[in-house]
Ligand SMILES: [Ca+2]
C-alpha cells in the first residue's frame with residue numbers, strides 16, 4: 001500500500017512540458033512511478049512539510065508567513081517582502097529493477113522560484129534510507145544560496161547490493177517557509193544478474209576443441225552449442241536465438257533445424273568468413289546481458305572450386321564439371337549429380353578426383369564441385385536448368401570459380417528456362433591457372 005499522507009511541496013514542471021508556467025502545483029504522493037518495495041516501511045521515513053497545509057502555494061508573497069525558527073536564515077523579512085521559494089523537479093524517484101552490481105543514477109533539480117535568494121541549508125538522506133542509495137558527499141555541505149531563477153542538480157544513485165526492495169528519501173532543508181523540509185522518496189529493487197549467452201562451435205566429425213573461432217573446409221557442417229549459457233539463480237534459459245550476421249556472397253545456408261534451438265547446425269556452403277550471434281532470454285522474460293559471437297573461416301583450398309546459385313525458389317539447377325576427355329551429362333568424365341565422385345587421373349589417388357560437395361535440388365544453391373589436384377588440362381564448367389518444379393519465377397544464374405583459394409571469376413549469368421544449358425567457362429590448369437569465359441546458352445545439353 002502507498003502511504004496515505006500527501007506531501008506538501010512545490011513542484012515545477014520540466015522544460016519538456018510546453019504548458020509549464022512558474023505557478024507551482026501541488027504534487028500528491030500518488031503521482032506516477034513504478035518500483036518495487038513500496039510498503040509501509042516507506043511511510044516511516046517520510047517527513048512532512050512543516051507547513052502541513054497541503055495547499056497550492058502562490059508564488060507571490062504571503063503576508064501571514066512565519067519564518068522557520070530552526071533555519072539559519074536572515075532575520076524575518078518584512079511582511080511586505082517576498083518570501084524565498086524553492087521548487088523541485090520530482091517528489092519521488094522509482095528506479096525499478098536494477099541488476100546487482102549495476103548503478104543507475106537520476107537527477108533532481110532544485111530551483112529558486114522567487115525574486116529573492118533561497119537558502120538550501122542541508123541536503124541529506126533520510127535516517128532509514130537503504131545504503132543502496134547515495135548522493136554526492138559534497139552536496140551534503142551545508143549552506144548554499146540559490147539566487148532567483150538559479151538551479152541546483154542533485155544526482156541520486158542506486159546500486160543495490162541485495163536482491164530486495166529498497167526505500168529511502170532525500171531530505172532538503174530550505175529557507176522557503178512553505179517547504180522547510182522537502183522530501184523526495186526513493187524506491188528501487190535489486191535483482192540478480194542477467195543470463196549470459198555462451199556460444200561455442202565445432203565442425204561435425206572433428207575431435208578438436210569447442211571454440212568461438214572455427215576453421216573448417218567449405219561444405220563442412222558446423223555444430224553450434226549454446227548449452228553452456230548460464231541463467232541467474234532461480235531462473236532458466238527458455239529462449240535461444242541465433243543469427244547469421246556476416247557471410248560471403250552466394251551463401252544461402254540456414255541454421256538447421258531451427259535458429260531457436262540451443263544446438264543447431266550450419267552448412268558452410270561458400271568459401272569465406274561467417275559471423276554468428278547468439279542471444280538468450282531467461283524464464284523471467286529478461287534478455288541476457290550479452291551477445292555471444294562465433295566466427296567461422298573456411299580453410300584455403302588448393303585447386304578448383306566452382307559454384308552456381310540461382311534465383312528461383314524450388315527450382316533445381318545442376319552444376320557440371322567436365323574433363324576434356326568427356327562429354328556433358330555422361331559418366332565418367334562429367335562430374336555432376338548422377339556422377340558425383342568419379343575417379344579421375346591416378347586410380348588409387350582420391351585427391352585428383354572431383355566431387356560434387358553440395359547437391360541442391362530445391363532452390364537458390366549453391367551447388368558446388370571441387371577438385372584439389374587438377375591435371376594440366378582444360379576443364380569445362382556448365383550449368384543445366386534441370387527442373388523448375390513448377391516455379392513460375394524467372395531463374396537467373398550466377399557462377400563463381402575459385403582457383404587455389406582465390407575467387408577468380410564471378411558471372412551474373414543469364415535468365416534460363418527449364419531444360420536450357422549455360423556453358424559458363426573453361427579452366428586452363430597449369431602453374432598460372434586461368435578462367436576463359438564462354439557464356440553461351442543452349443536450349444538443351446550440347
Ligand atoms: Ca541441383
Ligand SMILES: [Ca+2]
Nearest residue numbers: 343344346349
Ligand atoms: Ca583418382
Ligand SMILES: [Ca+2]
Nearest residue numbers: 360362363365
Ligand atoms: Ca536449397
